[in-house]
Amino acid sequence: MSLFNTQNIRIYNSLSGEKEVFKPLNEGYVGMYVCGPTVYSNVHLGNVRTFMSFDVVFRYLKHLDYKVRYVRNITDAGHLENDADEGEDRIAKKARLESIEPMEVVQRYTVDFHNILNEFNFLPPSIEPTATGHIIEQIEIIKSIIDNGFAYEVNGSVYFDIHKYNASKEYGILSKRKLEDLIHNTRALDGQSDKKNPQDFALWKKAEPQHIMRWPSPWSDGFPGWHLECTAMSTKYLGEQFDIHGGGMDLKFPHHECEIAQAEATNNKSPVNYWMHANMLIMNGKKMAKSTGNFILPNEIFSGDNPHITKAYLPSVARFFMLQAHYRSILDFTNNGLLASEKGFFRLMDAINIIDDLKISSTSSFDVNTWKQKCYDAMNDDFNTPILIATLFDAAKFINQVKDGSATITKEDLELLKQTIETFTFDILGLVNVSKENSGTDKLSGAVEILIKLRKEARLNKNFALSDKIRDELAEVGIQLNDSREGTTFTTS
């Protein structure tokens, strides 16, 4: 019997606005698509948060014995710079600025993206397709949409006819917008003569002579529109209908709305059963933006090289910090929050790392099976990682009590506790175990051990002036001595 038979997941579906029991189209199999990054610059930390949320979803579904195909694309063709102007694409623009080939930009930032995600201990998706590798598929979809009467060609470009679509379908079904409101709110655009209506969006754009990224098509040498790649790649690898589609809240409109319209216009089917949207990351209570300086790059968290943070943080600490908030809540990225999470993270790790040293008793004062189900309940409830972490701390407290002698545990329960806490902490949350102690190099450890020995002798001789001098001066260079009954260890900061 597979685990998914005993655990019922409920997912908040953006389409319905409610939590729904998750039932995949094919029992035992899950198809999941997440909109990946546009690789024209370093990956945005908020984007990392979104992908982290879905990394945990992926990990949990796999843990429940589902066979998951997780597709996360790389957008290497660039979205249109501005739908209203010549349709310059972000990657081509960046390439010209830096005088390099477009694919060089793509290569550089794809590598950066993968490096950052590796640091954060992400699982690679099952398929990571690129937009430029699926131009043919995108052209085929455009043909179908034209054949079905929902798109029109003007001067070598093809546009999706929103008004025609809305006559028989519902444009705005995901973002709860009404076409009338959109019309009312659309500003007058100048030089916008090709489209029948301002709400229409491009499926294919004819390339200007100077445009570097271009492909032949029945309509012109050009490039695909901004929303098409996700429809093409999700359909190709997951089918006309699949289970979960995820992305950042900012993509809900128009990107995901257009994906639905494109798929409906092609296959006359709603493409996705469960739409999931991760909320935004802000910093110090404000929007994170390069232009205001309220900004941090992911690798600056690891190096500490950013004015908004006071020290370097382990990737797992940052990961723990983000998972302490629910994916549908706005998360405020602050140095104080990181500091608090760092302490909590090490507290959890310390508890896990002493499990093997615990004394076994003939009875348990803790109901491990009930606690284990609480862990599942947390994740089953729309992947509620903050509740899961709180539950893990229940176990951490119990572990410390056993160590203290104020609680007891049997051999069998200890086995179950250890296995469960490690599964949820490392396999599902994707945290990486670390021991704070003896984190220095071998040579440093040897040198500090000598000082610890000297200090111990001084203390035995009640030469506290000397012992405190050793302790304080080590602290000044960032080496913290930790006394306990068992002896003295040290940590470096």
Added chain:
RNA sequence: GACAAGGUGGCUGAAUGGUUAAGGCGACGGAUUGCAAAUCCGUUAUCUAUGAGUUCGAAUCUCAUCCUUGUCUCCA
């Protein structure tokens, strides 16, 4: 301006109709220590932006007001 999500303790962040509103950090008290730090244990919101309403009962539903974030235009 329109639409969407949200405003919970010193900070962070869960809980969406029903006993004492999770957890982490901090603070305070205790254990430990020669004294500290580290570690461990315990305590810590008569109350959920503001005002009104629905209900036997609301943080949770409704309305209004204020504020924040997002989208509507490139931005994760």
